[in-house]
Amino acid sequence: MAGNYDIIVAGAGMSGSLAAAGAAKRGHKVLLLDKNKPEEPGKKTNWGWVCGDAVATSHLDFVSRHIGLNFGKPELDVRVDGVIAYSPDMQTKINFDGDGYVLDRPEFERKTRDYAIKSGAEYIPQFDVEGPIIENNYVVGVFGKDKDMRHTEFRAKAVVDALGVATTLRRRLPDGQFVDKVVDVDDLESTGRFIYDCEVTQEDPRYYDPKNALIHLNQNISPGGYGWVFPKAQHGRVNIGIGVQKSSLEIRNAKFGKKDTLHTLIDEYVRSIPNLKNPKLFNKDNNGKGYWSVAVRRNIECLVFNGYLGAGDSMAMPNPISAGGIGPALVAGILSGENAAKAVENGDVSTKGLWQYNVDFNSEYGKKMAAMEAFRVYLQSLNNNLINYGMAKFLSKKEAEDLAYGRTTELSMVSKMMMVLQGAANISAFKNLVYTVKKMKMFNELYAEYPATPEAFPAWREKVSKEIKDFKEKFKPNPI
Numbered sequence: 001m002a003g004n005y006d007i008i009v010a011g012a013g014m015s016g017s018l019a020a021a022g023a024a025k026r027g028h029k030v031l032l033l034d035k036n037k038p039e040e041p042g043k044k045t046n047w048g049w050v051c052g053d054a055v056a057t058s059h060l061d062f063v064s065r066h067i068g069l070n071f072g073k074p075e076l077d078v079r080v081d082g083v084i085a086y087s088p089d090m091q092t093k094i095n096f097d098g099d100g101y102v103l104d105r106p107e108f109e110r111k112t113r114d115y116a117i118k119s120g121a122e123y124i125p126q127f128d129v130e131g132p133i134i135e136n137n138y139v140v141g142v143f144g145k146d147k148d149m150r151h152t153e154f155r156a157k158a159v160v161d162a163l164g165v166a167t168t169l170r171r172r173l174p175d176g177q178f179v180d181k182v183v184d185v186d187d188l189e190s191t192g193r194f195i196y197d198c199e200v201t202q203e204d205p206r207y208y209d210p211k212n213a214l215i216h217l218n219q220n221i222s223p224g225g226y227g228w229v230f231p232k233a234q235h236g237r238v239n240i241g242i243g244v245q246k247s248s249l250e251i252r253n254a255k256f257g258k259k260d261t262l263h264t265l266i267d268e269y270v271r272s273i274p275n276l277k278n279p280k281l282f283n284k285d286n287n288g289k290g291y292w293s294v295a296v297r298r299n300i301e302c303l304v305f306n307g308y309l310g311a312g313d314s315m316a317m318p319n320p321i322s323a324g325g326i327g328p329a330l331v332a333g334i335l336s337g338e339n340a341a342k343a344v345e346n347g348d349v350s351t352k353g354l355w356q357y358n359v360d361f362n363s364e365y366g367k368k369m370a371a372m373e374a375f376r377v378y379l380q381s382l383n384n385n386l387i388n389y390g391m392a393k394f395l396s397k398k399e400a401e402d403l404a405y406g407r408t409t410e411l412s413m414v415s416k417m418m419m420v421l422q423g424a425a426n427i428s429a430f431k432n433l434v435y436t437v438k439k440m441k442m443f444n445e446l447y448a449e450y451p452a453t454p455e456a457f458p459a460w461r462e463k464v465s466k467e468i469k470d471f472k473e474k475f476k477p478n479p480i
């Protein structure tokens with residue numbers, strides 16, 4: 001036994017460091033644990049920090065507003081005007097307005113971790129959290145191995161799980177009706193990304209744009225996902241990667257008689273960018289090349305259990321369409337730290353005592369995620385031809401932007417469109433889009449009624465699960 005705390009935060013990534021900072025600022029005795037060495041907080045795996053590192057300014061502003069932490073150089077590597085998504089044939093683009101930054105991720109993580117320490121949290125690096133300590137159906141601490149491989153236990157009134165997608169805490173909670181322990185493999189993207197210095201042989205902003213984050217949709221090169229080229233501050237330096245869905249990749253390989261893997265596809269993607277030549281790994285902090293997973297479903301519907309709260313990737317919070325998980329990790333870090341602190345102050349860390357965190361996260365971020373999951377599933381059912389046609393003909397810029405942000409747009413042109421569209425497959429894809437938008441509305445309405453108490457949760461969750469299951473039955477991955 002190594003000591004008692006008010007709050008333990010497991011994982012010193014961005015969600016964990018902000019949770020620890022927020023709780024410590026309220027005067028609580030907080031312990032922040034991470035498996036990495038002190039100079040590497042937030043490093044997800046031996047492969048590095050593995051991320052596209054793009055984040056909207058609005059999310060950084062949320063952090064400044066809520067806990068007074070401001071960002072600048074060096075952690076904000078470069079500012080971008082927005083995101084531009086290209087169709088597989090590169091003939092259509094959709095601009096998503098809204099500025100943001102591509103981060104120097106290790107610098108960003110060190111800054112948030114340092115802020116947690118400055119705010120009063122005790123930090124123990126090189127501690128491997130192996131599981132929760134559970135007594136009387138409450139999480140009362142964590143156990144694991146310290147840097148000398150000694151079994152160690154820490155106890156606290158509440159534990160925040162910020163361990164990322166491979167969490168050893170959420171998966172080891174007692175079985176029950178509240179926190180889901182399993183994420184379906186079809187709701188995960190396998191991803192690979194490199195940071196390369198390249199020679200820019202000609203200006204072509206469709207492939208490399210120093211002012212925008214580019215997304216390339218192509219079911220052949222990144223089945224069930226997308227490729228990205230995000231600029232870094234130095235001209236020609238890029239964060240480049242792809243995400244693939246396992247079943248889409250299998251279907252694509254079977255149809256083409258190929259044996260491609262994430263590794264072969266990312267190399268092919270890098271080679272396919274015509275104006276970036278002679279890529280050389282930029283390996284600062286040993287973070288040049290890596291592979292990891294990201295969940296792209298609605299966040300786990302209930303984020304709390306007796307003595308337990310989860311934040312960030314441990315709770316499948318990344319946006320189902322963009323896989324952007326930095327924003328929700330920052331938001332959830334702050335809200336979980338604040339709510340853990342309040343529950344400790346109120347002397348009630350039961351599921352009921354922690355419930356307000358569910359309500360707060362849903363209202364700040366989670367409420368649109370089920371609708372976006374539905375839209376993601378629809379997109380994964382389209383091949384390149386249908387995506388090309390759909391991006392060119394189905395939607396205005398505003399409608400596309402609305403859908404990608406989970407807002408359900410009125411497709412007011414429906415009857416007119418049906419007259420204009422050509423080809424049975426295209427018409428069917430458009431009808432499916434109309435159906436998808438209807439379902440997205442339904443999900444948004446369901447989430448607007450997120451249960452105010454745990455008692456109402458099981459019935460609500462059953463409705464959500466049934467609707468998602470039915471939707472996925474209708475739309476199967478069909479990349480080729």
Ligand SMILES: Cc1cc2nc3c(=O)[nH]c(=O)nc-3n(C[C@H](O)[C@H](O)[C@H](O)COP(=O)(O)OP(=O)(O)OC[C@H]3O[C@@H](n4cnc5c(N)ncnc54)[C@H](O)[C@@H]3O)c2cc1C
Pocket residue numbers: 010011012013014015016033034035036041042043044045050051052053054055127128129130162163164165166167168191192193241292293294311312313314318323324325326327329
């Ligand atoms: C390839 C890729 C590209 C992405 N691109 C983007 C993007 O461009 N924009 C965006 O917004 N999001 C992106 N994401 C998602 C984003 O990276 C994550 O959502 C974000 O890192 C989540 O932060 P977190 O703090 O919840 O978890 P993590 O960043 O995973 O941090 C978890 C921390 O817990 C530690 N830890 C884990 N297990 C243990 C253990 N057993 N014991 C002790 N410590 C442990 C880890 O070492 C780490 O320090 C991408 C993800 C991937 C994989």
